[in-house]
Amino acid sequence: MDHKRDEENGLDGNYNSEVETEHMKKMEKENQEEKEEEEEEEEMSVERIFEGKEVPSWREQLTVRAFVVSFVLSVLFTFIVMKLNLTTGIIPSLNVSAGLLGFFFVSVWTKFLDKSGLLKQPFTRQENTVIQTCVVASSGIAFSGGFGSYLFGMSQAIAKQSENAGGNEEYKNPAVAWMIGFLFVVSFLGLFSVVPLRKIMIVDFKLTYPSGTATAHLINSFHTPQGAKLAKKQVRVLGKYFSFSFLWGFFQWFFAAGDNCGFAGFPTFGLKAYKYKFFFDFSATYVGVGMICPHIVNISLLVGGILSWGVMWPLIETRKGDWYPADLPSSNIRGLQGYKIFIAIATILGDGLYNFFKVLGQTLLGLFYQLQYKNMSGVPPIEDRSSPRSSSTSYNDTRRTQVFLKDQIPTSFAIGGYIAIAAISMATLPHIFPQLKWYYILVIYLVAPTMAFCNAYGCGLTDWSLASTYGKLAIFSIGAWAGAAHGGVIAGLAACGVMMNIVSTASDLMQDFKTGYLTLASPRSMFVSQFIGTAMGCVISPCVFWLFYKAFDDLGQSGSEYPAPYALVYHNMAVLGVEGISNLPKNCFTLCCVFFGAAILVNLVRDAVGRKRAQFIPIPMAMAIPFYLGPYFAIDMCVGSLILFIWQRINKAKAEAFGPAVASGLICGEGIWTLPGSILALAGIKQPICMKFLSRATNARVDKFLGA
Template identity: 70%
Template sequence: MACMKKSGELEIGDKMGKSNEQYLLDTEAETDDDESNKGKEMDSVEMMFKDTAIPPWKEQLTLRAFVVSAMLGIMFSFIVMKLNLTTGIIPSLNVAAGLLGFFMVKAWTKVLEQSGMLKDDTFTRQENTIIQTCVVATCGIAFSGGFGSYLFGMSDTVAAQSSDANSPQRDMNVKNPGLGWMICFLLIVSFIGLCSVVPLRKIMIIDFKLIYPSGTATAHLINSFHTPQGAKLAKQQVRELGRFFSISFLWSFFQWFFTSGDHCGFQSFPVFGLKAYDNMFFFDFSTMYIGVGMICPYLINISLLLGTFLSWGILWPIIETKEGDWYESGLEPGNFHGIQGYRVFTAIALILGDGLYNFLKVLGNTFHKLYNQIQNKKSCAVLPVGPDDKEISFDDQRRKEVFMKDQIPTWLAVVGYLGIAAIATVTLPQIFKPLKWYHVLLIYAFAPALAFCNAYGCGLTDWSLASTYGKLAIFVIGEWAGKMQGGVLAGLAACGVMLNIVSTASDLIQDFKTGYMTLASPRSMFVSQVIGTAMGCVIAPCVFWIYYQAFPDLGVAGSEYPAPTATVFRNLAILGVEGFGSLPKHCLSLCCGFFSVAILINVARDIAPKKWARFIPVPMAIAIPFYMTGSSVAIDMCLGSLILFIWETKNKADSEAFGPAVASGLICGEGLWSVPKSILALAKVSPPICMKFLSKDMNDNVDLFIETITR
């Protein structure tokens, strides 16, 4: 997802190293350098399309584009939802959306051609951009909707595992999922961010010339698809994607037969031995996370593995020896007055330390660059796109002409913002009783400024600070509402409002950048974003509802879908209203230590030479295993990195061309299996076999027991 989004989950493709889109951008730059001797005409993208007519903005919004977008949006929503509810690590799906959009329209036209019903098979890069934008907007709601974080953190399931489980005020801080109110909530909060930055589109893209690396790289990808050479490569990429999609789907289907019971099947395979398995070190044969590992930067995957060793290999075994001293013995595994409190709050300390440092860093950089831009009137102060600002290239001239042609009226954005804000001020307190109208009004008063900062910072760094702004709202509104008046629920609701505003704002400008470089009309891009967001507001809650109904233990620690980030967000809200008094013994000291370590690591990353900084781990990624159960995800993702590394060593050109397609196929295959798996669960159809792994002594005892009862 563009400028990768939002929530407490790790945002792959932002600050954490080279994203898949940035990798494509670098490859494009290398190609340009290699062929610079062919002349400026060959270097110009728009020169290749100069004889291609640009369809009017209404003709870019085709019926097939939205049908294809809806189909892909549903599939990607299942994928994002599964990732949300398992680890919260969401890779960029922009490449997969653009690639599959290209493939599905080509398949559409081929079927119609064979049936004799084809009237016009023209598939433009503008329509491809519309599809990509709509798909990402749709599945983006599955992420920003908070189904794995703040929204599900309101539920009784998560509350029972949080530090306020026994609080007398627990009932007023709980709101269980309901399909109706979730759809209404998302419809209220998901559109206003689009209105907040529409008047700034020209300033961001043309005047300030912000690069928006993910949006730029996606545009390069789409442009390349629609050249003769690019179309040929795209077909080969789609073929590889389809092959690994089938392998992943069939492998997931095969594994399902052996999972009839707890800790059954390949996902509990003790690859490194039973002793390692008892200490939560094992490989679970997940093709999805192997694919995620192939997309994520190497440093992220190594940081995850390092966090696993630090937490499950060192810290938790040491703290477990303090049972009865540091914390009461005999507590349930999920009790936050026991070891679970150390797990979650040390992770929160790392996340907050990393988030606060980078928030201040990016915000300071944003204001510094903005000040220079205004004072000096020099676009070169902010990452110029063109090779020379004094001489406008043919591409920039052509793109500026098209971008300025179909304008979106500023009055429409202003009226839309004020209208939605008025509706939200009245309706949100009806959905969340502890959230008062003046809380909502305060959020909407400050949201445009924060949305601008987020969109501007995203253009500079490709990193969205949406989750940080959401956490800020948790503390401000939660403390204001107060513990006795449902401050936890109010804080989580405020987080959702703020997070949706600032994230959709940066997404829209990111998409405007893609449209700017593919000559898609700003009007068609805006309409596509609105339609995609509307579809997501319905599709995402429905997808979550399927999971919620199909898996009764959803959100329970240790289950197939533990939603660990939801617990983190709820405990952040509790911390905001209750303070540090509820933490177990020495937990605050550990939190302060890890908070400081996160800041020191970031300082080291910034001051170290680049050749060494790329080896310094990322605190946000280190924190994830602290509140997850086990190391399987980190091992899966590191295996994905290892596969990609070996592939690059043997054939770098093929790995660059087909690596993203293979990774997308692995992710989509297992992700799509979630659909029939959920249907089977709803139909009460259970797998026929339970495959477990026992030690020799345990197996002998089981055999003896069976022999005894069968006599």
């Protein structure tokens, strides 16, 4: 020990040269650190990269080619969202795919015109933002339009499953004309409700809007030389897996000539497990969805499937004849089906209400601090002036704010538009839904701007849009107000559509304003793009849904290819709001209360343990989805999650760069196969082969019968 200390303290004739060497090394290190800081600062100053490029006017950002590409992509994405809506109801974010494909199509377009000498306007990030906004707005109508929930929940096919289509004719079957009219009347109000708040939300409060911010960073990167090179590679990967997924869907079609035929009926874990929906159904779509969704979502789905179909439903089946009549068909809600649906509803409501009050609390607290801080100081609290990045961040903010405030949308225009559409809606909606009186609509429109603001603000803080929760509140309040004698079920479901469309489009528009703010796209071009995209969606979505509705006779039926699970859930919510708990089977209400409380408790625990540990605790909302459908799609999604997890372990950088492209290709390919599949079904062309799996005993009986 002493010997070592002496060596460390020993000095010799080389002392001065060593000091000089140390000093030189220190200077070099400081210079390197300064250089790295400058590089980091330059990297952070995105707007300095684009400083030499002129920002086109808001009219120049709205090009014909942008809307042609948007229309094509809108049809593609509407088919994908509609298929997901009508199968499991889980819809991942497709913003990355929309931005990537928009970039690819217009890049090819401009490259071709440039070679022919006909290119008049180069492709800019602002135009890319317009395309992404238009596509997401259009395909978003496939979700907020309620084709897999409240709108289809009004139909006779769904009402019959609830035994609610009695003498009072409590149903309204889909038709293209009234669906398009309904969507045109209710889908634009949300756009006008939050336009006056855009400066407060984006510039003053500096809300994050994580999805909008991520999309903006993606679009900004595409328009740098390095980003464009990566984008082209990502598009190639997307195209490769798109082709594979499309051809796989086409191949599977040949073997699905009847119920439970084909690869979707493959008893992966045995016939007993297959009976309880434990199997891998070879769906490229849900493998892709699993690669996009966080790991905890996929695990939560699987845990929910195991808890319900592996434990609860087999146990409740043993109480047949005691808890519910033994002779009831499997689809009757007064039997086992009732437990599946209402326990799922209770869990969804528990999770939804918890998050509603949580986000509402964060909204009110955030508003309080924002307003209090604004009175004390004009400097936003998120900006750290001592940071070496402050100068570049300040330049970015100054440049972006200058452009964002340049093209104002008059407040009088927004208020006038809201009042005009509200008046039209109050006059027309009662003709579409006689049960929905004009004064119900008036009350909704009086409270809707506040709800839209809360949802848009909460989405800016947490990236959660609680549109479906606001819709459920409308179901219960308007349904109970109307009452069973005056068509409360249809009134509640229609009110859900009105409220859900307003708050959903409000948060979507504010996300787009954030994307536009970060890419220097004009607020006017964002508003016009969202408006045109919404108008496209109001026509495309009903037409795509009508194709499914006519092509598949068993649409919405339990156990079919397209069971539309949320349609039955929403219908039964409306029944519950109007008639109370009288329809529930024995002990179902007790179990509902237990799961409602458990959903709140699990969320409390998730928030209490912190984000790092919360990733190991299942999400109640995700757990509830397989209660009705079964765990088969959760197995598909977990396979996708496992593929991504292994890929990240092998090469994290490559997985992060190309994982979303692979997932998007898998989703888009099989999703777009539904178009030719539907056309073949409409033309009466049936699959030629039924691939089915039988037990040994059943097979012996079949052979004996055929031999006889």
